[in-house]
Amino acid sequence: MTGEQLTAPAPTLASPTGPVRLSVRDLRICLSGDLRADVVDEVSFDVAAGEVLGLVGESGSGKTTVALALLGHARRGLSILSGSIQLDGLDLLGLSPQEMRAVRGLKVAYVPQDPASALNPALRINTQLEEGLRAHPGAVNDIQGRMEEVLEEVRLSAGHGHLRRYPHQLSGGQQQRVTLAMAFACRPSLIVLDEPTTGLDVTTQRHVLDTVRNLCSAYGVAAVYVSHDLAVVGGLASTVAIMYAGRVVEIGETESVFGHPVHPYTRGLLAAIPSPERSELLRGIEGQPPRPGRRPKGCFFAPRCEMRQVGCAEPPPLISLASRQVRCWRASEVVSWGAAASEPIPTRDTTGATIVETSDLKVSYGRTEVLHDVSLKVPADCCVAVVGESGSGKTTLARTIAGLHTNFTGSLTFHGEPLAAGMRRRPKESLRRIQYIFQNPYTSLNPRKTIGQIISQPLEHFFDYSRSEREARIAAVLRDASLSDDFIPRYPDQLSGGERQRVAIARALVVEPELLVCDEVTSALDVSVQAAIVELLRRLQSERHLAMIFITHNLALVRSIAQTVVVLADGTVVETGSVDEVLEHPQDPYTVRLMADVPKLSVVTASAGGPQ
Amino acid sequence: MADVVTVPDAQSLSRTRLQRHQWLHNLGRAARTGRGAFGLSLMSFVVLVAVIGPLVAPYSSTDFVTLPFSQPSHANLLGGDLLGRDVLSRVLEGGWELLLMALCATAFGVIVGGIAGISAAYLRGHADGIIMRSVDVILAFPQLVFALLLVSIVGPKVWLIVLAVGVSHAPQVARVLRAATLDISERDFVKAIELEGVSPARVMAREILPNLVTPLMVETGLRLTYSIVIMAGLNYLGFGIPPPAPGWGLMIYENQIGLASNLWGVVAPSVLIALLTIGTNTFTDAIARVSLGIERREELTLLSPDLGLVNR
Numbered sequence: 027m028t029g030e031q032l033t034a035p036a037p038t039l040a041s042p043t044g045p046v047r048l049s050v051r052d053l054r055i056c057l058s059g060d061l062r063a064d065v066v067d068e069v070s071f072d073v074a075a076g077e078v079l080g081l082v083g084e085s086g087s088g089k090t091t092v093a094l095a096l097l098g099h100a101r102r103g104l105s106i107l108s109g110s111i112q113l114d115g116l117d118l119l120g121l122s123p124q125e126m127r128a129v130r131g132l133k134v135a136y137v138p139q140d141p142a143s144a145l146n147p148a149l150r151i152n153t154q155l156e157e158g159l160r161a162h163p164g165a166v167n168d169i170q171g172r173m174e175e176v177l178e179e180v181r182l183s184a185g186h187g188h189l190r191r192y193p194h195q196l197s198g199g200q201q202q203r204v205t206l207a208m209a210f211a212c213r214p215s216l217i218v219l220d221e222p223t224t225g226l227d228v229t230t231q232r233h234v235l236d237t238v239r240n241l242c243s244a245y246g247v248a249a250v251y252v253s254h255d256l257a258v259v260g261g262l263a264s265t266v267a268i269m270y271a272g273r274v275v276e277i278g279e280t281e282s283v284f285g286h287p288v289h290p291y292t293r294g295l296l297a298a299i300p301s302p303e304r305s306e307l308l309r310g311i312e313g314q315p316p317r318p319g320r321r322p323k324g325c326f327f328a329p330r331c332e333m334r335q336v337g338c339a340e341p342p343p344l345i346s347l348a349s350r351q352v353r354c355w356r357a358s359e360v361v362s363w364g365a366a367a368s369e370p371i372p373t374r375d376t377t378g379a380t381i382v383e384t385s386d387l388k389v390s391y392g393r394t395e396v397l398h399d400v401s402l403k404v405p406a407d408c409c410v411a412v413v414g415e416s417g418s419g420k421t422t423l424a425r426t427i428a429g430l431h432t433n434f435t436g437s438l439t440f441h442g443e444p445l446a447a448g449m450r451r452r453p454k455e456s457l458r459r460i461q462y463i464f465q466n467p468y469t470s471l472n473p474r475k476t477i478g479q480i481i482s483q484p485l486e487h488f489f490d491y492s493r494s495e496r497e498a499r500i501a502a503v504l505r506d507a508s509l510s511d512d513f514i515p516r517y518p519d520q521l522s523g524g525e526r527q528r529v530a531i532a533r534a535l536v537v538e539p540e541l542l543v544c545d546e547v548t549s550a551l552d553v554s555v556q557a558a559i560v561e562l563l564r565r566l567q568s569e570r571h572l573a574m575i576f577i578t579h580n581l582a583l584v585r586s587i588a589q590t591v592v593v594l595a596d597g598t599v600v601e602t603g604s605v606d607e608v609l610e611h612p613q614d615p616y617t618v619r620l621m622a623d624v625p626k627l628s629v630v631t632a633s634a635g636g637p638q
Numbered sequence: 639m640a641d642v643v644t645v646p647d648a649q650s651l652s653r654t655r656l657q658r659h660q661w662l663h664n665l666g667r668a669a670r671t672g673r674g675a676f677g678l679s680l681m682s683f684v685v686l687v688a689v690i691g692p693l694v695a696p697y698s699s700t701d702f703v704t705l706p707f708s709q710p711s712h713a714n715l716l717g718g719d720l721l722g723r724d725v726l727s728r729v730l731e732g733g734w735e736l737l738l739m740a741l742c743a744t745a746f747g748v749i750v751g752g753i754a755g756i757s758a759a760y761l762r763g764h765a766d767g768i769i770m771r772s773v774d775v776i777l778a779f780p781q782l783v784f785a786l787l788l789v790s791i792v793g794p795k796v797w798l799i800v801l802a803v804g805v806s807h808a809p810q811v812a813r814v815l816r817a818a819t820l821d822i823s824e825r826d827f828v829k830a831i832e833l834e835g836v837s838p839a840r841v842m843a844r845e846i847l848p849n850l851v852t853p854l855m856v857e858t859g860l861r862l863t864y865s866i867v868i869m870a871g872l873n874y875l876g877f878g879i880p881p882p883a884p885g886w887g888l889m890i891y892e893n894q895i896g897l898a899s900n901l902w903g904v905v906a907p908s909v910l911i912a913l914l915t916i917g918t919n920t921f922t923d924a925i926a927r928v929s930l931g932i933e934r935r936e937e938l939t940l941l942s943p944d945l946g947l948v949n950r
Contacts (some may be wrong), residue, residue: 428833449832449835450835454835457833457834457835464830466826469825469827470827470830472845472849473849474660474848475848483831483834487835487836
């Protein structure tokens with residue numbers, strides 16, 4: 027699509043561990059049909075035996091498309107146009123469908139993102155494991171023995187017991203170990219992992235990652251690990267490839283790429299990652315990646331780049347620089363720059379009058395009590411973060427306060443007055459003063475209404491403004507949420523996830539609430555978008571002097587937004603205090619473990635040397 | 639923080655216009671598929687015959703102009719019926735009433751069934767129980783038998799037939815829309831509106847209904863097909879517009895004894911009914927397919943952010 031191909035010669039990175047097993051050259055994947063728009067273009071990388079390559083990028087960057095191409099698969103509507111994928115000298119793209127099927131599972135294995143949907147719920151674990159082994163006769167002689175062995179390898183203890191179970195009888199982490207076992211069963215040369223820890227708790231995630239790392243180095247397996255989580259990749263991969271809009275923009279050793287990022291996109295991504303160790307303002311990357319067919323002629327990142335100049339209208343080649351390859355015209359200037367300075371968050375006074383208070387709150391689903399004696403105080407002008415793993419009851423707490431869940435005992439007060447259980451029994455005024463922002467912006471906006479209608483609806487319901495007054499308020503609140511007036515006539519499906527969440531925030535703020543309940547509002551978003559949303563919420567909360575309850579599973583985010591933190595474990599508050607205090611000197615063993623298991627980028631980057 | 643300004647491009651603007659009238663959008667897309675075009679042309683042909691027919695009929699439909707069951711001739715293109723009336727004129731005049739009754743019955747059935755189904759799913763609890771059990775009771779009667787029962791009790795009145803057929807459609811519509819609503823009413827945007835304290839009726843009408851356009855359209859098309867068949871059937875059995883007024887169903891009944899002398903008296907109305915039902919059914923199928931994305935074209939992969947390239 028760029029006319030002249032300016033690709034640099036094949037990567038010449040030193041392979042630290044062993045012989046190159048996987049070699050991808052100039053992979054190009056297009057939309058099939060008349061348009062032939064490039065989805066993935068000019069992707070080249072090598073993976074050595076025992077090495078893990080991290081393929082990092084945000085939604086739509088083409089990382090999963092590349093990962094699937096390694097299995098000789100293109101999703102519906104896509105076709106692999108050119109390039110080569112060599113695995114131990116075998117050209118995977120030259121194979122017939124039958125030959126490719128023989129290679130899958132045997133030489134190339136895949137670990138899916140969501141084990142719960144990847145495992146057949148109707149079959150026992152041993153049946154599913156056996157299937158893969160039997161599909162490749164001759165791969166393993168003693169099938170039973172290999173099954174037990176591989177379960178041992180992925181550290182599923184008590185092999186026999188697990189083999190007889192059904193997937194639903196295992197936890198999420200155990201399920202993911204089973205898919206790992208299925209992938210490793212035939213001793214493949216290459217294993218492709220597609221965000222396998224996304225749905226897992228930090229502790230389980232760490233264990234699974236350890237297992238992957240050990241297995242790959244022990245058996246000399248080349249691994250490609252696809253993820254949007256830079257911290258996870260940083261702790262696992264020896265080489266990372268940062269993808270943007272279907273191209274590799276920076277590739278090199280993890281320490282040097284993460285320690286001294288050169289490409290402006292990599293720098294932006296790293297600045298967007300929240301740190302559990304420092305309170306700093308998060309900076310997102312404005313805009314969104316261009317879609318296939320709409321990509322600019324020159325550098326794909328240029329429209330969002332803070333450093334763009336005239337020359338960026340030409341497509342940049344991949345150049346070797348400071349022990350990595352980078353696709354940026356200004357790389358040689360940037361390489362001498364230090365890391366972007368981080369701005370600390372201004373400290374806040376948290377001694378305002380109490381807005382919401384719960385004491386001895388017990389919340390149940392049916393007869394099962396999920397929250398036990400939760401006491402919580404939210405002062406005015408203060409953000410309280412509620413942190414816990416999945417199943418800790420943090421969302422239930424938010425829903426109870428907002429009025430979406432009614433089955434509770436104990437006291438729940440708003441400005442000292444008791445709040446009725448459930449929204450239907452609450453006065454209109456208290457419904458206005460407490461606003462709730464949902465986790466998933468893809469379901470929280472009515473797809474059949476324009477953004478203008480969506481924001482106008484609560485305004486019409488709670489106030490008697492004239493039409494022009496309403497329009498003025500909608501425009502103002504959209505501006506506050508960093509959206510332009512252009513959005514008013516558009517529909518949610520024309521918006522990106524981040525834009526949708528901004529609309530949801532605008533809808534909540536337009537009625538001028540006093541308390542904002544945010545339920546995992548960034549968990550469905552990319553890290554650069556998450557940073558922008560969190561920073562937006564932090565800014566709005568301090569400008570408008572809102573009280574806020576910020577529910578999250580991400581301990582690192584807490585530092586960038588909240589003043590007080592409440593740690594929930596199994597429905598019980600285990601620790602409460604100021605954010606700095608709790609995160610720096612956690613007292614409860616649960617908090618200590620949670621802090622220890624959070625993947626931290628600083629561990630990776632601390633060991634990096636200066637730029638050569 | 640800099641304002642995020644994304645200027646909507648031409649393509650997304652045209653989509654905005656289309657989305658405002660999603661049902662028009664669906665109709666347009668369905669008509670552009672081969673299946674839809676086929677169904678639509680069949681339907682339009684029959685509707686045209688029924689609507690323009692009375693204006694161009696060569697004779698009055700009740701005048702005796704030829705011999706009973708006479709063969710087609712230049713004067714009577716489709717020959718004569720059992721009383722020597724012109725078959726062509728009766729065919730041309732006998733359609734509009736059937737169509738109108740079928741349309742009214744469909745509209746009645748879809749509206750009543752829709753309200754019942756949406757309320758049952760959204761309100762849950764007792765309302766759900768009461769509505770769906772009544773639906774089960776009506777469902778226990780075969781549609782035609784139910785209509786016949788009412789008609790034989792009260793007498794063959796046009797409004798009653800429309801009502802009877804409409805009521806017999808309501809349970810089916812209610813079931814389909816209940817299922818569709820159950821899914822939608824669990825979405826967060828409904829919860830968001832509920833959190834404002836908006837009344838249930840308003841939530842259903844303003845938030846849920848616009849999301850039911852597709853099932854509503856498909857269900858309407860399907861019920862229309864059935865209505866036509868049932869109306870023609872009732873007409874055949876002697877209910878409906880009483881003779882001597884022409885009716886396609888009635889014509890088939892009247893003229894079946896003369897099949898050997900002039901088969902057109904039976905074939906012409908039968909073919910029209912058949913074309914109409916095949917047409918409505920095929921077009922409905924096309925609507926269902928385009929809205930479910932079975933007839934998805936390549937361009938759509940590009941247009942929709944939820945398809946194709948987003949890893950979700």
